[in-house]
Amino acid sequence: DTAVSQTPKYLVTQMGNDKSIKCEQNLGHDTMYWYKQDSKKFLKIMFSYNNKELIINETVPNRFSPKSPDKAHLNLHINSLELGDSAVYFCASSQERLAGGDTQYFGPGTRLTVL
Amino acid sequence: AQSVTQLDSQVPVFEEAPVELRCNYSSSVSVYLFWYVQYPNQGLQLLLKYLSGSTLVKGINGFEAEFNKSQTSFHLRKPSVHISDTAEYFCAVSEGGQGAQKLVFGQGTRLTINP
Numbered sequence: 001d002t003a004v005s006q007t008p009k010y011l012v013t014q015m016g017n018d019k020s021i022k023c024e025q026n027l028g029h030d031t032m033y034w035y036k037q038d039s040k041k042f043l044k045i046m047f048s049y050n051n052k053e054l055i056i057n058e059t060v061p062n063r064f065s066p067k068s069p070d071k072a073h074l075n076l077h078i079n080s081l082e083l084g085d086s087a088v089y090f091c092a093s094s095q096e097r098l099a100g101g102d103t104q105y106f107g108p109g110t111r112l113t114v115l
Numbered sequence: 116a117q118s119v120t121q122l123d124s125q126v127p128v129f130e131e132a133p134v135e136l137r138c139n140y141s142s143s144v145s146v147y148l149f150w151y152v153q154y155p156n157q158g159l160q161l162l163l164k165y166l167s168g169s170t171l172v173k174g175i176n177g178f179e180a181e182f183n184k185s186q187t188s189f190h191l192r193k194p195s196v197h198i199s200d201t202a203e204y205f206c207a208v209s210e211g212g213q214g215a216q217k218l219v220f221g222q223g224t225r226l227t228i229n230p
Contacts, residue, residue: 004158031216041203043159043220056217090158100209100216101147101166106158 023091138206
C-alpha cells in the first residue's frame with residue numbers, strides 16, 4: 001500500500017489556468033506538508049497542516065491555497081498559473097511526537113509544467 | 116535562522132569506493148539533523164537522523180553520519196558504494212519545540228556511481 005500518494009503525477013497546463021493537486025496519506029499522521037522543488041532540485045517548504053489547522057505558511061503567493069478536508073488529505077490549489085510555478089511539488093506527512101525530530105514521509109511528487 | 120550548506124553539488128565515485136558527502140549547518144538553537152535520499156523520479160526517503168546522544172548515527176543501506184557540534188557539520192559516509200546508490204542526497208535541519216516540523220534543506224548533492 002502506498003503511504004503517501006499524490007495525483008496527478010504529471011500536470012501540463014497553460015498560463016492563467018487554475019489547477020489542483022491532491023495528496024492522501026494512510027499512515028494515520030497528524031501533520032502534512034507541501035514542498036516545492038525547483039529545476040535545480042532545491043526543496044523548500046510551502047505549507048504545513050496539523051489536524052486540519054494551518055501551522056506553517058511560508059512566503060508563498062496567495063494564488064496558492066492549501067485545503068485540508070480531514071487529517072488524511074491535504075490538497076493544493078493554484079490559481080492563475082504562471083511560468084515560474086513550473087516545478088515538482090511534493091506532499092509529505094509526519095507524526096509530531098518528537099517536536100521537530102520526526103521523520104517525514106514523502107509522496108512521489110507531481111511535476112507541474114506551465115506553458 | 117537555520118541554514119544548510121552542502122559543499123559539493125556533484126560527487127562522482129567509482130563502484131566499491133568510499134564516499135563522503137559534506138554538510139554544514141547554522142542554527143542558534145539545538146537542532147535535529149537529517150539526511151534524505153531521492154532516487155530518480157521518486158520522492159525523498161529518510162536515510163538517517165541525529166536527535167541526541169551518540170554523535171555517530173547509522174542509517175539504511177550502509178550509510179552513516181557523524182554529528183560534529185564544534186564544526187557544525189553532519190557529513191554522510193559510506194565505506195563502499197554500489198551502483199544503486201546513484202541518487203540525490205539532501206541534508207536538512209529542523210529546530211526542536213516548534214510545533215509542526217520545519218525542515219530546511221541544503222541544495223542537494225548528486226552522487227553518481229561509475230562502474
